[in-house]
Amino acid sequence: MGPIVALHPPPSVFNYQRFMKKDVTTPLVVNFQLLKGHVNQEEAMAPDPSIVLDSVKHERVYMTEKTTRIPVREGRLRGTLFIPEGEGPFPGVIDLFGTNGGLLEYRSAQFAARGIASLTLAYFAFEDLPKEMKENDLSYFEEGIDYLLSHPKVKKNGVVVVGVSKGGDIACSMGAFLPKVKGVVSINSLAVNAMCPLKYKDMIIPELPFHAEKVKFLGPNVISSYEMSSDSEDFPEAHIPMHKSDAEFLFICAKEDGNWKTIPQIFQVIKYDGAGHLIEPGYAPFSFATYHKTVPGGALFWGGNAKDHSVAQVDSWKKILEFIKRILV
Incomplete structure (x- = not known):
């Protein structure tokens, strides 16, 4: 060879x-x-x-030299705001990640490098936020929208929310209930509320049940959670009423997602053969399995193959940027 x-x-x-x-x-x-x-x-x-x-x-390089990075510690908000170079005003994005918690900044930094102001929000397992995700309060994310729109360099015509995995269904809920959300990009996420209850004012949406006993071991240190989620058709009370929203929805779905069953049959859906769960911005490294804090000493299986997944990342990143700029012109 x-x-x-x-x-x-x-x-x-x-x-x-x-x-x-x-x-x-x-x-x-x-x-x-x-x-x-x-x-x-x-x-x-x-x-x-x-x-x-x-x-x-x-x-x-993820953050350009003239991007402004602003740590956000306003009231209960915990996050980081990235403002692009220039006078603006710029379109605004709320950026959310999933069940690993914490605060991830790299995607927001890349949005800012492309002329989009982006606020990445932590919502558990960061600083003084709850260590575990037992309930999500939509008013927290509403405060994030108001904070973003209050910046003098951000356009006031609404925001787009981008979320991956659990962050994707939160993004869908924001699009369904918060009128300042004009567009939603959901990346490999369920079209229902998952993992924990969601509340907003007097409303509570229960979670789609997960079954830990259905976990599959793909090797000594790698597990798949693909079969753990219940059939959403059996739990209509967990559905997010996106059909009542005026926002536009874009679903990025990997057809070989090894983590969740995330192919919805509604709204605008882009499906990628051979892609796995962690669809990142273009040219990010491919990982079929990685460390996850829910798997002590092991790795969580994401699925996909390197070639098709890499192609999906480049193509979906381009489509996400086009979607954001079209919605918030």
Whole structure:
């Protein structure tokens, strides 16, 4: 077999989200090495210098030099606001992630690099927020919208909410109940309320039940949660009434999502063959399984294959940007 390329860190085990929690001002550095002959994964991780034919480092910058990064600690809000270079006003986005909790900034930083003001919000497992997600209060996210729209460089004609996984169904709920939300991008998320109850004023939407006993072990340290969710058709009370909303909805769905059954049959849906659950902005590393705090000492299976997933990330990122700018012209 001819020469192979070793990628450090290897894409199959690299936790992109966990890395980017640290500091979006720090570039992501990937070292490509061209190795002589056929080697196994252990040898490729720390190759003998004699078999390294060539190497190059690739640096990716997420936050541009003139982007303004503003830590948000207003009342109960915990997040980070990114304002693009220039006078504005800029379209505004609320950015949400899923069940790993914490505060992830890399996607918002990339929105700002493309002329979109973006507020990424933590809603549990960060600083003084609840350590576990036992209930979500939609008024918290409404406060985030008001904070974003109050900035003098943000357009006042509403916001688009972008959410992945659990963040996607929160985004759908925001689109259904909050009139300042003009568009929703839901990435590999259920079209129902999942994981915990959602409340807004006097209303409560119960969660779609999950069954831990249906977890599947794909290997000694990798699990799949794909079969854990109940059939949403059996729980209409958990459905989010998106049909009552004036917002536009865009669903980005991976047809090989190994984590959730996330192909809705309503609204605008873009389906990607061969893509897994973690559809990130274009050119992010592919990971079929990564660390997740709900799997101590193991990894959660996301599905997909490297080629098709990478193509889906590039294409969906372009469509997301087009959607945001069309909605908030």
